[in-house]
Amino acid sequence: MSVTPWHVTGRVDYAKIVEQFGCKSIDTVLIDRIERLTGQTAHHLLRRGIFFAHRDLNELLDAHERGEPWYxxxxxxxxxxxxxxxxxxxxxxxxxxxxxxxxxxVIQLTDDEKFLWKDLTVEESQRLARENCKDIIACGFDAQKTFIFTDFGYMGHMYPNVVRIQRCVPMNQVRGIFGLSGEDSIGKIAFPAVQAAPALSTTFPHLFGDRKDVRCLVPCAIDQDPYFRMARDCAPRLGHPKPALIESTFLSGLRGLDGKMSASDPSNVVFLSDTPEQIRAKVNRHAFTGGGATLEEHRKHGARLEVDVPWQWLNVFMEDSKRLEHIGNEYGSGRMLTGEVKVELANVLIQVVERHKAARAAVTDEVVDAFMLDVRT
Amino acid sequence: MSVTPWHVTGRVDYAKIVEQFGCKSIDTVLIDRIERLTGQTAHHLLRRGIFFAHRDLNELLDAHERGEPWYxxxxxxxxxxxxxxxxxxxxxxxxxxxxxxxxxxVIQLTDDEKFLWKDLTVEESQRLARENCKDIIACGFDAQKTFIFTDFGYMGHMYPNVVRIQRCVPMNQVRGIFGLSGEDSIGKIAFPAVQAAPALSTTFPHLFGDRKDVRCLVPCAIDQDPYFRMARDCAPRLGHPKPALIESTFLSGLRGLDGKMSASDPSNVVFLSDTPEQIRAKVNRHAFTGGGATLEEHRKHGARLEVDVPWQWLNVFMEDSKRLEHIGNEYGSGRMLTGEVKVELANVLIQVVERHKAARAAVTDEVVDAFMLDVRT
Known part of the structure; x- marks a missing residue:
């Protein structure tokens, strides 16, 4: 198993990661507290342990209870x-x-990062950022409370905080965290400060004025933790609170639970642009399951849910918890067959993807401009 | 002898530097060519060998003769x-x-560099940049053809070229050129790309549109050569011509020709804010001379001009070449005394400084704004 911000390989042992990284597991006490504070049932990604780890989330909620602002x-x-x-x-x-x-x-599109790591032009990175922005807006963010920006577009405003962070961090620290070598570019070693800067409230004077005490909570996959360990190290030295984190597991590819889904292998992935037919075909052909080798065996022992991709994916995408529990019981005991569970998954994915497509189609260029408003003018 | 962009120590052997650095000496053929192309007598700093070395100056002048633009x-x-x-x-x-x-x-004020290397706040670096800008404007630049910018102010526009350069340059290359260690900050290793970016014409679309073929000539002291070796290495890979350089010796401190004048030792330095009395006192008390130990010896052997600070400084600041030659002859042969030469130097410096003060006093905030115009709006 190896987990870095750029590669995840092997079967991920999340308990081991929590221990290695030094973050904390999210327990029911914490989930109950969130429900009490929001007056809402916790999101299924939280209840089902997809968001499973955190740093300083209790301190953030303390601040919330005191009526202090955060973002x-x-x-x-x-x-x-x-x-x-x-x-x-x-x-x-x-x-x-x-x-x-x-x-x-605040939502950062790191077009500069992709330019530094991939074989892209600046212009292509910028174009992709704008396209991706449409997908993000389609997730339903509140236009009044959301600022989406690209690094190329917003660097004029971020640069003082980027340099403040860069001054805090010796090269050896970044090389240690990210595993860079002397042959890597000076852009790669400088970049982590660009991802850390939005964790400081003064990076957004149009939202928070010059207040340094506005706390920040970062929801992210656990592989981004190293970036924010560095940010948490710097923030207090710059007079800011440490950003809090709430961290998720990875979604595996269709073909098995090892590693993290990567767009580079299309048969392993369900895209937000796939048709219903493509989704059904991918799930049927490629999803690795824990079902029995024969019908007889399956009926006898049930499916091994712990290695079953459809089951894992249903946990992420099926909102209906009662139905999910039912499937777990039936499939795990062998009464429900692999083919039936694949149909359940395909149906849920088709619903998610079609809903996303419709929402994205409604995102016009004007809507994008409104979310990415040029705060410079 | 050691020459880096941050420290110059020992007696500088400029012939050796030209050889070590791989730049070229400026000879009379090149000076004649500049006079022919401009229809003007070359500036005394060029005729007297203060600007003594170059890279690709002939190629730049070829382009100039072909009517091609440069900056x-x-x-x-x-x-x-x-x-x-x-x-x-x-x-x-x-x-x-x-x-x-x-x-x-284009004139870059590297407020970010000073923040990274010195114990300053961002705000103090920015304030100093604006104060220094007044001194630069007082040198008489043409308001129609001059753009002065700070890195904190202009980074929003420079950033794409900064990152393009950063992607070209491996950490090992910067560490080799600048002698940085793993304990140095990630800001220091990334910064050379910020100083290189203005050597690419596309950094200034408000001046050059999207033209990549506008050549650049950098007048600078020879210790900045390493920065531009890196820029010259990157530029062709980004589709730009290599920036040409025209490079000067250092002005020594008053107390001797070793090293470079540094503001950290006030008695070794003449400031642009010094009063005429302070200048006379500093020259009289601190200037190291090559005059004889006794009057008799001086009359017999003359002054050793090659170690004499007033003589070196007069070469830089006295515009009247006939008078300078006269002083050289009289002082070198012992007919002119050290005290007399010090009076000559003090008079010249007082004239330079008083002229500068008057010009600087005329630089209002409005004038500064005009030179640093915010091209973002």
Whole structure:
């Protein structure tokens, strides 16, 4: 198993990661507290342990109870036009947090990062960022409380905080965290400060004025933790609170639970642009299941849910918890067959994707401009 | 002897530097060519070998003869409010080049660099940059053809080219050129790309549109050569011509020719804010001379001009070449005394400084705004 911000390989042992990384598990006490504070049932991604770890979430909720302001920060590296269903997870959850707590969210599109790591032009990175922005808006963020920006577009405003962070961080620290070598570019070693800067409230004077005490909560996949360990190290030295984190597992590819879904292998992935027929075909052909080798065996022992991709994916995408529980019982005991569960998954995915397509089609250029408003003018 | 962009120590052997750095000496053939192309007598800093080395200056002049556009680029790190007379050299010369060739000049104030290297706040760096800008404007630049910018102010526009350069340059290359260690900040290793970006014409779309073929000439002290070796390495890979350089010696401190004048030792330095009395006192008390130990010895052997600070400084600041030659003959042969030469130097410096003060007093905030115009709006 290896987990870095750029690669996830092997079967991920999340308990081990919590221990290695030094973050904390999310328990029912914490989930209950969130429900009490928001007056809402917790999002299924939280109840089902997809968001499973955190840093300083209790301190953030303490501040919330004292009536202090805070904001959400998430983002995406726009390396591809074709988002897949896994990309929705942080945005679905962030959107829920936004409406549940009624807070601002800032969303960073790291077009500079993708330019530095991939074989793209600046212009292509910028174009992809704008396309991805439409997908993000389609997740339902509140236009009044959401600021989406690209690094190329917003650097004029971020640069003082980027340099403040850069001054805090020695090269050895970044090389240690991210595993860079001397042959890597000076852009790669400088970049982590660009991803850390939005965790400081003064990066957004149009939202928070010059207040340094506005806390930040970052919903992200656990592989982004190293970035924010660095940010948490710097923030107090710059007079800001440490950003809090709420961290998710990865969605695996269709073909098995090892690693993280990657758009580079289309048969392993369900894209947000796939047709219903494509989705059914991919789930039927490629989804790795824990069902028995024969019908007889399956009826006898049931499905091994812990290695079953449809079951894992249903946990992420099926909102109806009662139905999910029913499927778990029936499938795990062998009464429900693999083919039936695949149909359940395909139906849920088709619903998610079609709903997304419709929402995205409604995102005009004017809507994008409104979310990415040029705060410079 | 050691020459890096941050420290110059020991007696500098400029012939050796030309050889080590791989730049070229400026000879009379090249000076004659500049006079022919501009129809002007070359500036005394060029005729007297203060600007003594170059890279690709002939190629730039070829382009000029073909009627192709080019521009000047110079800058300053605003680490101190108190500029000294040595700081004037690149600006005096750049101003002459601007009027002789009638070209644009861009002037970078690296407030971010000073923040990264010195114990300053961002705000103090920005304030110093604006103060230094007044001193630069006072050198007489053409308001129609001059763009002065700070890195904090202009990064929003430079950033794409900064990242393009950063992607070209591996960490090992910067560490080799600048002698940084793993304990140095990620800001320091990334910064050289910020100083390289203005050598690419596309950094200034408001001046050059999207033309990539506009050549750049950088007048600077020889210690900045490493920065531009890196820029010259990257530029062709980004579709731009290599920036040409025209490079000066350093002005030594008053107390001897070793090293470079540094504002950190006030008695070694003449500031642009010094009074005439302070200047006379500093020259009299602190200037190291090559005069004889006794009057008799001086009359017999003459002054050793090659170690004499007043003589070196007169070469930089006395415009009247006939008078300078006369002083050289009389002083070198012992007919003129050290005290008399010190009076000559003090008079010249007082004239330079008083002229500068008067010009600076005329630089209002409105004038600064006009030179630093916010091209974002």
């Amino acid at each position: 959400l920060y998430t983002g995406r590296g726009p390396s591809s036009e074709a988002l897949h269903v896994g990309h929705l997870i942080p945005f679905m959850f962030a959107r829920w947090l936004q409406q549940a707590f009624q807070v601002h969210i | 000047l680029y110079t800058g300053r790190g605003p680490s101190s409010e108190a500029l000294h007379v040595g700081h004037l050299i690149p600006f005096m010369f750049a101003r002459w080049l601007q009027q002789a060739f009638q070209v644009h000049i």
